[in-house]
Amino acid sequence: MSARDFITDAQNTWCPGCGNFVIQFALRDAIRSAIEGGLDPDSIVLVTGIGCHAKMADYLNINSFYSIHGRTVPVATAIKMADPDLQVICCAGDGDAYAEGLDHLVFAAKRNSDITVIVHNNRVYGLTTGQYTPTSPSGFRGRSTPGGTKEEPFNPLEIMLASGATFVARGCTRKRKELEGVIREGIMHRGFSFIDVLQVCASYFNQTDVYDRAVYSLEGHDAADFDAACRKAREWDYNSDSPIAIGTFFRVIRPTLEERLGVPRKKEGTTEETIARILGERK
Amino acid sequence: MSARDFITDAQNTWCPGCGNFVIQFALRDAIRSAIEGGLDPDSIVLVTGIGCHAKMADYLNINSFYSIHGRTVPVATAIKMADPDLQVICCAGDGDAYAEGLDHLVFAAKRNSDITVIVHNNRVYGLTTGQYTPTSPSGFRGRSTPGGTKEEPFNPLEIMLASGATFVARGCTRKRKELEGVIREGIMHRGFSFIDVLQVCASYFNQTDVYDRAVYSLEGHDAADFDAACRKAREWDYNSDSPIAIGTFFRVIRPTLEERLGVPRKKEGTTEETIARILGERK
Amino acid sequence: MTEMSVLIGGRAGDGINSAGLIIAHLLSRIGYRIYMYFDYPSLIKGGHNFAIIRASPEMKGACRREVDFILALNQDTLDLHRDLVRDRTTVICDSSRVKATGICIPIPGILKEEGAPAVMGNSCIIGAFTRAAGIPWAVLEEVFSRHLRKGLELNLKVARRGYEMASDHSVIPAGDSPALPILSGNEAIGLGLLHGGLDAYVAYPMTPTSNLLHFLADIADRAGLLVFHPENEIAVMLMALGLGYAGKKTAVGTSGGGFCLMTEGLSLAGANEVPVVIVLGQRAGPSTGMPTYTGQSDLHFALHAGQGEFPRLVVAPGDPKQAFTWSSLALRLAWRYQVPALILCDKTLCEGYYSFSSPAASVPRIDDAPAGTPGPSYRRYLLTDDGVSPLLFPGSPGTVIKVNSYTHDEAGITTEAAEMASLMTEKRIRKGKALENGLLDLPVIAQSGDTSSDKTLVCWGSTAGACSEVGPELGFRVIQPVVLSPFPAEKFLRATRGTHEMVVVEENAYGQLEMLLNRFGVRADASVRKYDGRPFAVEELRARLMEVVS
Amino acid sequence: MTEMSVLIGGRAGDGINSAGLIIAHLLSRIGYRIYMYFDYPSLIKGGHNFAIIRASPEMKGACRREVDFILALNQDTLDLHRDLVRDRTTVICDSSRVKATGICIPIPGILKEEGAPAVMGNSCIIGAFTRAAGIPWAVLEEVFSRHLRKGLELNLKVARRGYEMASDHSVIPAGDSPALPILSGNEAIGLGLLHGGLDAYVAYPMTPTSNLLHFLADIADRAGLLVFHPENEIAVMLMALGLGYAGKKTAVGTSGGGFCLMTEGLSLAGANEVPVVIVLGQRAGPSTGMPTYTGQSDLHFALHAGQGEFPRLVVAPGDPKQAFTWSSLALRLAWRYQVPALILCDKTLCEGYYSFSSPAASVPRIDDAPAGTPGPSYRRYLLTDDGVSPLLFPGSPGTVIKVNSYTHDEAGITTEAAEMASLMTEKRIRKGKALENGLLDLPVIAQSGDTSSDKTLVCWGSTAGACSEVGPELGFRVIQPVVLSPFPAEKFLRATRGTHEMVVVEENAYGQLEMLLNRFGVRADASVRKYDGRPFAVEELRARLMEVVS
Ligand SMILES: Cc1ncc(C[n+]2csc(CCOP(=O)(O)OP(=O)(O)O)c2C)c(N)n1
Ligand SMILES: Cc1ncc(C[n+]2csc(CCOP(=O)(O)OP(=O)(O)O)c2C)c(N)n1
Ligand code: SF4
Ligand code: SF4
Ligand SMILES: [Mg+2]
């Protein structure tokens, strides 16, 4: 399958300079290299929410479930439960996954559902033209908060670590190569993979300069060390001006939900027989 | 006001031996002592979810908003925003606050809304007769999981710490006095107070023996030390057999949501004038 | 052979439901058809619970306002149900807790002597009942051994003590029909779904459908089902759509409050055409209301939930046989036409127990939507004559399968073009018409009574139980539309042709079925409505009907 | 004085909406009444946007299918709207991007010379338009200085360049009505709520009501409002009820998908009787559908959302004046009768701009529910003749105020007693009747055209704009029920008396108003429906009507 094949003819309507382009190509290339490594392209399913990020479903020529705002994760979990041979990837937004549907994210981490969640964290609601999200810095003047927000952002990495996620990483659209790396790693990880991607929103929250200045790659960090992961995750609180690490913060192998559920056992006899047997017991 | 006054004549229908009784009296006494300390009893508002825990709204003779399953927190946040002079307390269930409505809890912590959330964590759905919750141990055989759950519990204290809660405590219904202490402290805390109460469910998950054996009071712990709080919180993962600390894990003072929002400023002129002025600008 | 009713009552936690079920089986074994109503407040212990078991030669679906036996484990059982007691009523009670004349058994003493736990008091009083009703001991032995999960021997001992303390009091003549299975409505729905091809069931517990979750979880292994209970109803619904997208025939179950949270997913299903079945158990609302009491007040919500317009199937079975049939059909129709299907039931049906003769063999066979051809030209929303697009699931070789909540083109790519929007709306309308046609040969309306009568009683859901008993007695033809969307207006008009006087009976305050009928030009002459959470009893309905008809 | 229309089009991100609004103000200033329609896809940049500004001596609420001026910032503007161009149409374009004959301005060059950013291209073309339309330069200066937030001088410079490059082309005669404010429907709703006494507004952004959130957030400080945007719509609705419980008059705003998530809270409001107002902006569904396009397909969902039965007010204003009046009334009625109130609007109304003459002075005054007497005997759910209980809020001295989602007694304590359940249901029914009575003197039905005509056109919501223009032309009387629940059936029947032929016009596929009318025995002779997300244009509606009427 050639590179071209992964992109549909749908008209691309992201703004010029939008970080989503970088995620698109990083994801495409990560998928491509996974396919080179043996992944069946027909087995890939992309689940998206609603927001600028979600247009990925239109733009990538792979199976997709263009879902509703905030609900990538339960859809993805279920697709994986239905058919553990599928490789399920979510492209979610920060409004989407951190505000509207935060609970699902926590539960997917808790269950270690073997899906990969990529959060296009532009720290703003793009598609609805610029309101604050849970990761906007405090004082952010969005259209719903013209006087500035009165709350601090939360740190999604900390929450994911506290929730039991077995793969926690961060990327940035200003670092395409590294981004592709963590996405590939996330897809390959057996278990719940969470990737927070600091994405430049050219129109409503252009943090290019900040990210160019502050982002650095994790080095010499032991991703097996949970405490170290927590410490690293806390280095930047999504608010203050401090170095911003990208890379894999934490990785551990635990049994996945699908492994533990097992494929439903083959039925003893036909459905009719099962029903008859159950009815017999009710006599 | 005498002790009697706090209890309504509603028929109490908790099971004999239920830990909710202990929470009821600990809460009543904590309120009583707060009143002795100057709290206006008319300013107290109790918000409950739906579940056994929630009957507190019927049983305590104070203002109450008997809400719906999972939704204590947004109701309570809003009551406090509406009138910062009110003292707002939630009695929530673990199914309620950790499953159905987890996101609200995270956001109340993030915002530092000055409310007190008491989670009656019996680690089971009581009222719907015994299904697993997010804090049931793995393998729990509830009515929806007769073969045992296939997931580990999450640790609500860790999640609250990761979410920015400014007061994080744990109590246990086997330790009434200590429970009253943390509840009183939570009520007095200016900011978001979270209290996970390990509550014995006599009918569906009677952990009396476990708690009697494992629970101990935090001592010499510095509640101002976030890292220490995280370490202590991780000592018991709601699954394994380890010592279970009760007491105040973490406490810090940060500006509350209500303080930061401020009371909406007095309007310049009448509403009619405001409308006329705005219309004038639209000409 | 005549009919009879038994009431057993005690405190919440006394196991009244199971005891009632044992009594039901005793009466079933001696040749009766059973209906059992279980009444309990929304609490675990402490309140008053009771069950009424009605045994008749023919199937019934409602209780009477008099009982032949009253088995009292607490004083409330006598005090609260005095109106059901007649001269002939045999009272059997725990003499330690109840003051009464009748067969009084010192249950705690017996339990103590036998070293049995308190909950076995039930067995003791059932033993006494067995003797008083003249049921052979062997029947009790058989029923106990089939239906007690544990402690058989001790239970038998305790029952025997009760049996021996009573005497043949009011002997029930035995019938000769062989015993049928006794099923709750929830179980009938569960088995019907299984019959329809269910692969997965996802639910968050909520009365009155929690027991459907429990039942399916219990049989999951042998039925090869995936049963999952996630964090909340939003997840439930979205998981169902994920499963459906991946080809798993999936149902969910809930009640009003949980259904609210599913409506966004329901609209999604309407738009992305992923089939799903929703079991919606009604209870007394609004809001939390009375969780363990019944109601029929969610009909219009079920008909119209979710933004935008899309075809949906709504069926409201009135008894377990219909429940089985229409649960199977609902799942199959959902997959045939790629529409969401709602099974609208209520506490009375869900948690009532009924003798059940399986309609499995006679449920019409409906095929899934045609399968698509894998390959690069597959289009998930291919525009076809009947609006139904061929189905494929991810993993199909060389095929890209896109479903989409936005208005989309045939390939599932988002569009905002006016023409494509119209085309896709018209596709959905055609699908709805195809569904309507697909229903033509199905038993969408149930009837009883004299079909040439000029007095017609119309009802829906579990209320059909009382109506189909009382209606014919009073000379009504009784019409129960089982399918409520797409509403079979023509068949309904045909079925009611020649009606001079029409009464609509419902367990709600606003007359929701009547509102629906009004849309089709049908006007009722009178309405009988009830909204206190209790199902109509036979005598009550009779009296209410006699008040309103000329 | 005649009417005229201007179309301005460009790429998403070109600021077409603001440019359209400036043109609207120019035309308003020279004495016209304005209607502006803004058409944009759901994306931030790159797609095609356009606005049509219609200026007439009288208020209009729809566009025509021809334009007098076309201002093209991109080629699409000409290519996609050829059907609107007539011989007389003046084309003004950016010669660097558009090939056309007409007034062609080298915008990028001008911007470069003036050192102005790309977005000021609008001002340049507006300058050219001003000249071409014969509007005095001073008018442009005034409009710019009143309505540009920044860069006034540079904008004026750039506009002047455009002005100078054009010539008087198709001079628009000036009228003499003084300029009215120009408001969007969202703004009219916001101001109406304010007029009704709004204390707080809670919302999660969703088209087409996001701009209501933005507007209220903008004016929050001077209006003394609390405006809050929480984590999701479930929180929105529950926060609104918390605020209402504490005495704050609160509204929320959303669209279909968000409304789904509010339905559980809506049912709660029905049960616990805490007043709340929901602004529900319809858009093309189902599911995500076409977020920035219009539709009227949520009527029945709005009427029936939430489990169980409770009275609710549903109003569907058709223009900003009605929006102002009924937003004020909805809030007041909600607080008078302690019911949830829905303001059902749609993208056309919400995001359309209109000349607005404020009805503030004439909105009938409705008082809040009577206040309770503080003290230990206060009961939140006191049973009264009209079902309305006196209100108090927490903090009242010596008073315990309990609201409850369960069936409750007068004091708000949970009960499952059959009698109390019936009493509370009947209380709610009485409240609904009281609300119905309270509506008797209000303008629940809007009419236009010849009221003695035997041809009646029925419509609702923003479609009233096109209908009230076209209907009378074709000899129809036009009836627009503004209140849809409780449906003013009697007034409607009175208003339509003598109708020989009835046509129902709606922007949906299933005929939702028609379904509602059917319930009241009203049958339409014909229906005109549209479901492509675009509002009816005047000519289109005229043609469709002429097709169906005899
Ligand atoms: C239930 C619901 N609420 C609100 C919306 C409106 N909405 C669409 S996208 C969006 C925000 C998107 O923000 P984010 O998830 O951060 O995605 P981005 O556009 O920034 O990629 C909102 C609020 C919706 N579609 N559904
Ligand atoms: C939306 C919704 N879903 C489900 C229910 C049913 N329900 C009532 S209480 C409850 C569980 C209660 O568990 P928990 O919150 O732990 O409270 P407990 O009874 O253990 O105190 C459930 C699932 C409901 N009322 N509303
Ligand atoms: S609004 Fe922001 S996130 Fe959306 S497409 Fe434009 S730049 Fe990208
Ligand atoms: S079920 Fe458990 S939590 Fe509920 S009242 Fe009984 S003991 Fe208490
Ligand atoms: Mg975003």
Ligand SMILES: [Mg+2]
């Ligand atoms: Mg619990």
